[in-house]
Amino acid sequence: xxxxxxxxxxxxxxxxxxxxxxxxxxxxxxxxxxxxxxxxxxxxxxxxxxxxxxxxxxxxxxxxxxxxxxxxxxxxxxxxxxxxxxxxxxxxxxxxxxxxxxxxxxxxxxxxxxxxxxxxxxxxxxxxxxxxxxxxxxxxxxxxxxxxxxxxxxxxxxxxxxxxxxxxxxxxxxxxxxxxxxxxxxxxxxxxxxxxxxxxxxxxxxxxxxxxxxxxxxxxxxxxxxxxxxxxxxxxxxxxxxxxxxxxxxxxxxxxxxxxxxxxxxxxxxxxxxxxxxxxxxxxxxxxxxxxxxxxxxxxxxxxxxxxxxxxxxxxxxxxxxxxxxxxxxxxxxxxxxxxxxxxxxxxx
Amino acid sequence: xxxxxxxxxxxxxxxxxxxxxxxxxxxxxxxxxxxxxxxxxxxxxxxxxxxxxxxxxxxxxxxxxxxxxxxxxxxxxxxxxxxxxxxxxxxxxxxxxxxxxxxxxxxxxxxxxxxxxxxxxxxxxxxxxxxxxxxxxxxxxxxxxxxxxxxxxxxxxxxxxxxxxxxxxxxxxxxxxxxxxxxxxxxxxxxxxxxxxxxxxxxxxxxxxxxxxxxxxxxxxxxxxxxxxxxxxxxxxxxxxxxxxxxxxxxxxxxxxxxxxxxxxxxxxxxxxxxxxxxxxxxxxxxxxxxxxxxxxxxxxxxxxxxxxxxxxxxxxxxxxxxxxxxxxxxxxxxxxxxxxxxxxxxxx
Numbered sequence: 168x169x170x171x172x173x174x175x176x177x178x179x180x181x182x183x184x185x186x187x188x189x190x191x192x193x194x195x196x197x198x199x200x201x202x203x204x205x206x207x208x209x210x211x212x213x214x215x216x217x218x219x220x221x222x223x224x225x226x227x228x229x230x231x232x233x234x235x236x237x238x239x240x241x242x243x244x245x246x247x248x249x250x251x252x253x254x255x256x257x258x259x260x261x262x263x264x265x266x267x268x269x270x271x272x273x274x275x276x277x278x279x280x281x282x283x284x285x286x287x288x289x290x291x292x293x294x295x296x297x298x299x300x301x302x303x304x305x306x307x308x309x310x311x312x313x314x315x316x317x318x319x320x321x322x323x324x325x326x327x328x329x330x331x332x333x334x335x336x337x338x339x340x341x342x343x344x345x346x347x348x349x350x351x352x353x354x355x356x357x358x359x360x361x362x363x364x365x366x367x368x369x370x371x372x373x374x375x376x377x378x379x380x381x382x383x384x385x386x387x388x389x390x391x392x393x394x395x396x397x398x399x400x401x402x403x404x405x406x407x408x409x410x411x412x413x414x415x416x417x418x419x420x421x422x423x424x425x426x427x428x429x430x431x432x433x434x435x436x437x438x439x440x441x442x443x444x445x446x447x448x449x450x451x452x453x454x455x456x457x458x459x460x461x462x463x464x465x466x467x468x469x470x471x472x473x474x475x476x477x478x479x480x481x482x483x484x485x486x487x488x489x490x491x492x493x494x495x496x497x498x499x500x501x502x503x504x505x506x507x508x509x510x511x512x513x514x515x516x
Numbered sequence: 517x518x519x520x521x522x523x524x525x526x527x528x529x530x531x532x533x534x535x536x537x538x539x540x541x542x543x544x545x546x547x548x549x550x551x552x553x554x555x556x557x558x559x560x561x562x563x564x565x566x567x568x569x570x571x572x573x574x575x576x577x578x579x580x581x582x583x584x585x586x587x588x589x590x591x592x593x594x595x596x597x598x599x600x601x602x603x604x605x606x607x608x609x610x611x612x613x614x615x616x617x618x619x620x621x622x623x624x625x626x627x628x629x630x631x632x633x634x635x636x637x638x639x640x641x642x643x644x645x646x647x648x649x650x651x652x653x654x655x656x657x658x659x660x661x662x663x664x665x666x667x668x669x670x671x672x673x674x675x676x677x678x679x680x681x682x683x684x685x686x687x688x689x690x691x692x693x694x695x696x697x698x699x700x701x702x703x704x705x706x707x708x709x710x711x712x713x714x715x716x717x718x719x720x721x722x723x724x725x726x727x728x729x730x731x732x733x734x735x736x737x738x739x740x741x742x743x744x745x746x747x748x749x750x751x752x753x754x755x756x757x758x759x760x761x762x763x764x765x766x767x768x769x770x771x772x773x774x775x776x777x778x779x780x781x782x783x784x785x786x787x788x789x790x791x792x793x794x795x796x797x798x799x800x801x802x803x804x805x806x807x808x809x810x811x812x813x814x815x816x817x818x819x820x821x822x823x824x825x826x827x828x829x830x831x832x833x834x835x836x837x838x839x840x841x842x843x844x845x846x847x848x849x850x851x852x853x854x855x856x857x858x859x860x861x862x863x864x865x
Contacts, residue, residue, distance in 0.1 A: 320830070324673030324771035326721055326760065340719075341697055348694050370689075370765045371808035372675055374824055374838045383782065383800065383826035392829065405830035409771035409838065411675065414763050416719045422673035422758035422771075433732065451732060459720035475723055477732035480741065481669070481754035489723045489758065 168194050168511065169235050171259070173250070174242030175200030175211055175224060178333050179264055182500035183239055184211060188219040189465065191504045192511070199235070200224045202242075232257040237510075239503050240264060255293030260510050262295050262503045269296040269394060276397050278303055279505040280445050281310045286509040289516075295506050300498025301325050301387065301410065301419055302394040307471045307497075308490040309425060310399065311443035315435055316427035316484075320405040323391055326413045326420040327376060328458060330495055332363040340414060343369035364412050373412040385410055418458025419494040423487065430483040436476050449474030456491040468493035469501055517543050517860065518584050520608070522599065523591030524549030524560055524573060527682050528613055531849035532588055533560060537568040538814065540853045541860070547571060550579045551591075581606040586859075588852050589613060604642030609859050611644050611852045618645040618743060625746050627652055628854040629794050630659045635858045638865075644855050649847025650674050650736065650759065650768055651743040656820045656846075657839040658774060659748065660792035664784055665776035665833075669754040672740055675762045675769040676725060677807060679844055681712040689763060692718035713761050722761040734759055767807025768843040772836065779832040785825050798823030805840040817842035818850055 170192075174180040180200070187198060198221045200211050207226040212219055227246070232238060232254040240247045240263045247267035255261045268274040275285035276296045286295065298306070309318060329340040339362045347369050364373045377386025387410035396404050413420075440448045447470045449455050456472035472491045479485035492498060510516055519541075523529040529549070536547060547570045549560050556575040561568055576595070581587060581603040589596045589612045596616040604610045617623040624634035625645045635644065647655070658667060678689040688711045696718050713722045726735025736759035745753050762769075789797045796819045798804050805821030821840045828834035841847060859865055 322671045322773045324758070326675070326762070344693060344719075345697050348690055348697070366803075366806060367808065370693075370763065371767075371806050372762065372764060372769050372840075373806060374769070374771075374804050379800075381800075382829070383824060384829065405828075407773055407828040407830065407834065407836055409673070409773075409824070409836060411769075411771065413675070413721065414719065415721060418720075420721050420723070420760075422723075422760065424671045424756055424758075424773075451728075451730075454715075455723050457715060457720050457722060459716065475732060475758070479754075479756040480731070480733065481756065485756065487756055487758060491721075 168192065168237060169197040170195070170237040170239065171199040171201055171230070171232065171235050173201040173238060173240045173246065176202040176206045176209070177241055178330055178337070178495050179241035179499040181215060182495045183241065183503065184215055184217060184219065184221065186496070186500055186504055188217040191501070192507060198222060201227060201230045203227060232259055235259040237262065237507050239507070241499065251294055252292070260295065260507070261293055262297060262506050264297045264499050264503055266299065266390070268294055269298065270397065276394060277506045277509070278306055278398055278502065279509050281306050282398050282400070283509055286506065286513060295510070297499060297503045297506065298394045298398060299387070299390040300331060300494040301327060301391055301421065302398070303498050303502055304419065304471050304490050304492035305391065305421055305423065306395050306398050307445065308423070308473045308488060311439050311446070312425070312436055314439050315431045316429040318399065318401060318404055318425060319428050320426040321395070322424040323406070323408045324422045325408065325410045326415065327410060328413065328415040328417050328419055328494060329368060330417040331412070331419070336363040337416065339363050340368055340416065343367055344414065368412055368414050370414055374409070376410040376412055415458045417493060417495060418462045418491055419498060420458060421490045423490055424479065424485060425488065426482070426485045428484070431486055433476055433478045433486060436486055440473055440476065445470055447472045455489060458491055461491045462493045468496040471497055517541065517586060518546040519544070519586040519588065520548040520550055520579070520581065520584050522550040522587060522589045522595065525551040525555045525558070526590055527679055527686070527844050528590035528848040530564060531844045532590065532852065533564055533566060533568065533570065535845070535849055535853055537566040540850070541856060548584070549573045550576055552576060581608055584608040586611065586856050588856070590848065600643055601641070609644070609856070610642055611646060611855050613646045613848050613852055615648065615739070617643055618647065619746065625743060626855045626858070627655055627747055627851065628858050630655050631747050631749070632858055635855065635862060644859070646848060646852045646855065647743045647747060648736070648739040649680060649843040650676060650740055650770065651747070652847050652851055653768065653820045653839050653841035654740065654770055654772065655744050655747050656794065657772070657822045657837060660788050660795070661774070661785055663788050664780045665778040667748065667750060667753055667774060668777050669775040670744070671773040672755070672757045673771045674740070674757065674759045675764065676759060677762065677764040677766050677768055677843060678717060679766040680761070680768070685712040686765065688712050689717055689765065692716055693763065717761055717763050719763055723758070725759040725761055764807045766842060766844060767811045767840055768847060769807060769838065769840045772839055773828065773834060774837065775831070775834045777833070780835055782825055782827045782835060785835055789822055789825065794819060796821045804838060807840055810840045811842045817845040820846055
């Protein structure tokens with residue numbers, strides 16, 4: 168299988184190459200990293216310390232998709248919108264990490280642990296979409312619970328890491344945090360005004376991710392409503408979300424309140440979650456998941472971590488959960504590769 | 517008015533003295549700071565840079581309450597439980613920042629902007645309780661909205677700052693943050709295992725504040741349910757909370773979903789909130805409140821900041837809000853002094 172990784176120098180592209188290096192896709196042939204012209208010629212295998220054989224970085228304008236089987240896009244919606252259909256027309260399956268096609272009716276929005284049936288036939292336009300990072304961990308935690316009753320309503324507050332803002336977001340959090348720590352002891356440099364997150368994030372919170380519409384709902388909050396509805400096949404699911412950027416390096420967390428169509432028991436929920444693949448469950452004696460620990464090893468980064476599972480004391484039909492996952496791995500690169508694996512193992516491939 | 521500040525060397529005690537220095541209480545006489553024996557003799561006016569005349573720090577064991585009019589306790593529940601009734605019996609009004617007496621039926625739990633009537637007569641036991649920091653900002657944001665309809669249900673996720681863990685919490689966040697930043701560039705010191713917050717907080721999240729009970733609900737989450745019910749006089753108010761410590765220096769934030777007994781309009785909510793005293797409201801063109809900015813000046817620290825007021829797209833009876841306040845000022849010291857002011861201005865004083 169010959170593949171291209173578009174956006175190979177970004178945080179998600181890097182994770183893709185590292186996961187490929189650790190054997191995430193069988194039968195790998197050529198690996199073509201694609202990035203902006205300024206990165207052309209870079210040797211990413213050496214830079215990232217991979218044993219995987221990887222071509223030199225190809226500039227976007229020089230990228231020739233002919234002969235490729237798969238292209239994973241992690242370079243933002245404008246590039247996906249422009250280049251995705253071209254690459255799909257050349258015969259490669261496009262797996263797109265951007266928001267470009269997610270809500271299109273004829274594009275599957277795929278979480279392999281939740282709706283693998285959407286890949287039972289080759290996507291009509293040759294493109295499959297990876298959901299938003301905060302959606303993936305949410306639906307992976309909730310889907311197994313449907314064994315207890317159908318989901319009626321979600322109220323979600325997110326705690327989203329700086330890595331969601333890419334390398335620039337990570338650098339900015341480190342630099343501004345250091346400036347504040349230094350200033351506390353002397354008259355050091357200012358922490359800067361605004362940057363990747365719209366407002367300074369270090370030791371603070373930015374309660375807006377993406378632009379707000381006229382109703383005051385942010386783009387990220389719309390994604391948290393529309394995408395789970397499509398993936399879960401529940402167009403009437405009620406969702407109210409608050410999306411907040413927090414000064415965490417990597418790993419998104421979500422405080423989830425979920426209401427079912429019948430009374431549910433927290434112990435039953437734990438049993439059902441423990442039986443589901445790809446989750447790590449924290450019971451009464453297991454503490455709780457935290458972003459730094461969740462993202463500390465490849466094994467842990469590949470799972471969705473669910474803790475603090477408890478009943479709503481005032482509603483027998485509702486539960487509360489705390490869901491944490493590596494937003495670059497589970498939330499993007501690994502899910503993209505799992506979609507590619509679903510395709511490779513399908514009868515139509 | 518002669519007063520004592522018990523716990524004067526802690527983060528809340530310091531705020532009390534600074535607020536007194538800026539004239540928060542009229543007719544001030546003696547100010548007696550009380551702390552542990554190790555701090556006896558310290559000159560806090562000099563240390564904190566106050567022009568207020570303050571006695572040398574008195575050790576707890578040597579503290580004589582006779583002749584005092586007011587004692588503000590910010591030294592933890594065990595000390596309040598032991599010393600509060602003694603000081604009240606000596607004739608001083610005790611205003612207690614700890615959790616020791618909050619849920620006692622015969623102790624008023626007071627937020628002057630919400631239930632000032634609880635101080636219309638002298639408290640039977642001579643003690644008035646200040647609610648938990650996360651409760652105060654929540655009920656101050658919600659109470660004015662009762663003009664639109666009665667509150668039926670709250671679903672709250674908190675983002676609570678390190679200053680809630682006192683000086684030790686603040687020092688720990690700074691030291692462990694620096695260690696992580698340094699380690700990113702070299703093999704510097706480890707960030708340490710666990711400390712003031714039970715787990716390492718720097719660049720991460722700790723989703724448990726206080727111990728959990730057998731139902732998996734934390735102590736902080738119980739406070740967020742019990743205290744608003746008592747303050748608002750709504751014993752049947754449904755509340756489900758998730759309390760999370762975040763790597764913010766100072767300033768608690770809350771993502772609030774509130775359901776009313778009738779349909780409500782987000783614009784009406786903004787109008788009602790704008791007319792309420794003690795709040796700063798952020799409309800569509802005003803951005804949103806963030807902890808660092810909220811705590812950046814005494815004027816701002818004295819207000820409850822409410823932004824991101826919006827309708828629940830799937831429920832005409834629900835609104836979402838983002839509430840931020842200085843947890844040491846609004847959440848403790850200033851509210852304690854406002855309770856003292858209520859008492860001083862009452863007919864029974």
